[in-house]
Amino acid sequence: xxKTDSLLRFITxxxxxxxKSTLIGRLLYDSKTxxxxxxxxIEKTSHKRGLSAVDLSLLTDGLQAExxxxxxxxxxxxxxxxPTRKYIIADSPGHEQYTRNMVTAASxxxxxxxxxxxxxxxxxxxxxxxYLSKLLGINQFVVAVNKMDLVNYDQEIFNSIVKEYxxxxxxxxxxxxxxxxxxxxxMSALNGDMVVERLENMSWYQGDTLLExxxxxxxxxxxxxxxxxxxxxxxxxxxxxxxxxxxxFRSFMGRVESGRIQVGDKIKSLPSNQESTIKAIYxxxxxxxxxISPQSVSILLNDEIDISRGDMLxxxxxxxxxxKDFNATICWLSEEPLNQGRVYKIMHTSKIAKAKISxxxxxxxxxxxxxxxxxxxxTNDIANIRxxxxxxxxxxxxxxxxxxxxxxxxxxxxxxxVAAGMINNIN
Amino acid sequence: MQNELSHLDxxxxxxxxxxxxxAGQCSxxxxxxxxxxxxxxxxxxxxKAFRPGKFPFPLMHIDTGHNYQEVIDFRDKKVTELNERLxxxxxxDSMARGTVKLNYELEPRNxxxxxxLLEAIDEFKFDCCIGGAxxxxxxxxxxxxIMSFRDSFGQWDPKNQRPELWDLYNAMTHKGENIRAFPIxxxxxxxxxxxxxxxxxxxxxxxxxxxxxxxxxxGAIVPVTDVTPPKDGEIVENIMVRFRTVxxxxxxxxxxxxxDDVQKIIIETAESRISERGATRLDDQxxxxxxxxxxxxxxx
Ligand SMILES: Nc1nc2c(ncn2[C@@H]2O[C@H](COP(=O)(O)OP(=O)(O)O)[C@@H](O)[C@H]2O)c(=O)[nH]1
Ligand SMILES: [Mg+2]
Numbered sequence: 001x002x003k004t005d006s007l008l009r010f011i012t013x014x015x016x017x018x019x020k021s022t023l024i025g026r027l028l029y030d031s032k033t034x035x036x037x038x039x040x041x042i043e044k045t046s047h048k049r050g051l052s053a054v055d056l057s058l059l060t061d062g063l064q065a066e067x068x069x070x071x072x073x074x075x076x077x078x079x080x081x082x083p084t085r086k087y088i089i090a091d092s093p094g095h096e097q098y099t100r101n102m103v104t105a106a107s108x109x110x111x112x113x114x115x116x117x118x119x120x121x122x123x124x125x126x127x128x129x130x131y132l133s134k135l136l137g138i139n140q141f142v143v144a145v146n147k148m149d150l151v152n153y154d155q156e157i158f159n160s161i162v163k164e165y166x167x168x169x170x171x172x173x174x175x176x177x178x179x180x181x182x183x184x185x186x187m188s189a190l191n192g193d194m195v196v197e198r199l200e201n202m203s204w205y206q207g208d209t210l211l212e213x214x215x216x217x218x219x220x221x222x223x224x225x226x227x228x229x230x231x232x233x234x235x236x237x238x239x240x241x242x243x244x245x246x247x248x249f250r251s252f253m254g255r256v257e258s259g260r261i262q263v264g265d266k267i268k269s270l271p272s273n274q275e276s277t278i279k280a281i282y283x284x285x286x287x288x289x290x291x292i293s294p295q296s297v298s299i300l301l302n303d304e305i306d307i308s309r310g311d312m313l314x315x316x317x318x319x320x321x322x323x324k325d326f327n328a329t330i331c332w333l334s335e336e337p338l339n340q341g342r343v344y345k346i347m348h349t350s351k352i353a354k355a356k357i358s359x360x361x362x363x364x365x366x367x368x369x370x371x372x373x374x375x376x377x378x379t380n381d382i383a384n385i386r387x388x389x390x391x392x393x394x395x396x397x398x399x400x401x402x403x404x405x406x407x408x409x410x411x412x413x414x415x416x417x418v419a420a421g422m423i424n425n426i427n
Numbered sequence: 428m429q430n431e432l433s434h435l436d437x438x439x440x441x442x443x444x445x446x447x448x449x450a451g452q453c454s455x456x457x458x459x460x461x462x463x464x465x466x467x468x469x470x471x472x473x474x475k476a477f478r479p480g481k482f483p484f485p486l487m488h489i490d491t492g493h494n495y496q497e498v499i500d501f502r503d504k505k506v507t508e509l510n511e512r513l514x515x516x517x518x519x520d521s522m523a524r525g526t527v528k529l530n531y532e533l534e535p536r537n538x539x540x541x542x543x544l545l546e547a548i549d550e551f552k553f554d555c556c557i558g559g560a561x562x563x564x565x566x567x568x569x570x571x572x573i574m575s576f577r578d579s580f581g582q583w584d585p586k587n588q589r590p591e592l593w594d595l596y597n598a599m600t601h602k603g604e605n606i607r608a609f610p611i612x613x614x615x616x617x618x619x620x621x622x623x624x625x626x627x628x629x630x631x632x633x634x635x636x637x638x639x640x641x642x643x644x645x646g647a648i649v650p651v652t653d654v655t656p657p658k659d660g661e662i663v664e665n666i667m668v669r670f671r672t673v674x675x676x677x678x679x680x681x682x683x684x685x686x687d688d689v690q691k692i693i694i695e696t697a698e699s700r701i702s703e704r705g706a707t708r709l710d711d712q713x714x715x716x717x718x719x720x721x722x723x724x725x726x727x
Contacts, residue, residue: 107592284475296443
């Protein structure tokens with residue numbers, strides 16, 4: 001496989017007007033994927049608003065309602081490519097009331113760009129963005145000190161922000177056992193300085209440009225080095241009467257959510273605990289010898305064991321917990337508050353189970369990161385809770401495995417996704 | 428030891444996973460198949476997701492009655508090859524029923540597809556339609572969910588979409604409601620062409636450069652056909668063109684091109700400065716927000 005071809009997902013976080021939309025517009029523009037008719041439209045709109053220069057933020061601020069308000073109210077996905085990498089940006093807004101959007105955007109990201117306005121320095125929001133990124137398991141950070149043009153490209157200002165940020169970062173004791181990488185970069189998104197191009201203004205900065213940093217971020221985020229986890233999504237039984245070969249064919253279809261598996265490897269099916277070995281692995285009609293995360297494959301076993309959607313194939317020794325009770329940190333997404341008396345559903349890997357919130361331990365004030373006692377959970381709240389399930393799930397702690405440690409809560413009267421959760425402290 | 432997937436392998440794995448979630452969660456899904464390049468990618472994904480089994484859904488084409496014959500022939504050939512079931516529902520049947528009323532005889536019919544689609548959803552009680560829309564096609568799509576919720580009027584409400592986290596997709600519906608599932612949401616036009624090349628997918632011939640009678644009207648190239656005749660005084664030229672999307676004849680324009688194979692199209696796409704919809708959809712140029720408006724009304 002071509003080592004120089006990969007895919008990276010990242011988020012951008014900043015307070016309102018720090019320049020997030022401008023930065024993304026700049027990345028798209030300078031990586032030359034901005035297409036001329038899109039630009040024509042932007043020029044027209046800029047004109048309508050009486051702006052003189054092209055406003056790059058209009059590239060990313062998409063929906064009609066939001067254009068009218070001039071703010072970003074949801075998560076938008078943007079794409080650009082270099083010759084070696086495809087990028088997916090999740091753009092989440094910086095407003096106070098939209099913690100849930102940032103949590104949504106961060107859930108699939110491998111890296112975070114934290115934007116800081118050089119004039120304002122570190123704000124309450126900077127702490128919140130860093131906390132939420134860490135909480136969602138991101139361990140690669142790029143801190144971009146933007147609008148350097150408005151502070152005379154002053155190196156001292158940059159240095160003091162770097163120092164202050166490091167202290168802030170170390171003070172957030174989330175996901176303590178993992179390794180983090182942090183890169184700092186001074187920039188002017190508006191002028192395109194240090195985004196893709198390196199202009200003359202900051203010769204004191206010898207580090208990489210933002211794009212160079214992104215090109216070197218680890219994109220596989222070690223998922224294929226974790227223990228093997230294979231939630232079964234679908235069982236294929238063709239039972240084709242015309243084709244004898246297919247009569248007894250039975251394969252288990254799913255995605256290698258973590259780790260890797262080879263033909264001949266021993267596996268266990270959970271929750272039944274039955275063991276077998278891998279007979280064959282397919283992608284479509286192509287036989288492969290080894291599957292790695294996050295490939296979607298189809299697995300045949302050497303023994304006839306009963307496996308259905310919601311079960312999980314794992315390796316023999318390093319197995320997930322089979323549990324009906326666990327602690328979790330959740331973010332409440334719905335406008336309607338939690339009703340502790342109600343039964344909800346949770347979706348975890350390919351499994352759906354009935355769930356009750358059996359206790360609320362505390363809530364986290366996302367600005368001060370202090371613990372608040374509370375019996376209520378409402379929109380945008382981050383809370384530590386205990387969940388009680390009607391059927392067991394096979395899970396790991398979130399910081400060990402983002403795929404088997406995450407779940408969503410669904411209200412089955414509306415079918416809305418009302419909360420997102422990260423499992424910790426399984427017992 | 429392999430550690431990392433190429434971007435195409437990654438996108439393919441994601442799309443297969445999404446399709447299997449539809450199969451696992453929905454009781455009566457359908458795959459919308461137009462014969463176009465995005466839906467041909469969906470069919471290859473479906474093969475990789477479900478073979479040697481049959482697809483756990485039928486295919487459905489909403490026919491405007493204004494299609495290039497090459498595309499219809501190709502559609503039927505493909506369905507025969509795959510040995511899957513195709514449902515065709517036609518805007519002209521809705522016109523006969525009186526549920527679609529054209530404003531004038533040769534009015535573009537794209538926007539009426541949503542009515543015929545909703546009628547078909549109701550007829551077959553589909554709870555999910557798998558489509559080939561991509562987030563990079565248009566600005567209003569950038570916030571589209573992979574599992575996009577539509578109410579019982581088929582309406583898309585940007586304020587009432589379910590948050591999507593990790594790769595946990597909530598496709599649950601009540602009776603009468605519908606999910607539009609977009610497995611190739613995260614693909615760009617370039618990814619689609621690269622995938623077509625890698626998988627050696629066959630396409631309808633109009634995707635490749637060919638000679639065609641056209642007229643130039645308001646900066647767009649309009650193909651000369653029975654339903655798009657030249658107006659008085661317009662000059663008919665015969666030039667090399669190709670289509671970047673296929674759809675209703677009255678609102679799909681070709682681009683000038685000499686790219687007669689996938690390789691050349693990839694090179695042109697890389698160099699291109701005009702996005703797919705801007706270049707080729709005659710009806711999208713009206714307003715920046717027109718797509719958002721159409722989605723609210725139940726368009727794919
Ligand atoms: N001088 C200067 N202005 C900037 C820079 N980056 C963004 N801006 C301006 O700051 C304002 C807010 O930017 P925007 O990208 O909309 O911020 P967002 O709210 O974070 O998305 C706009 O008027 C931008 O033109 C920069 O590097 N230098
Ligand atoms: Mg913005």
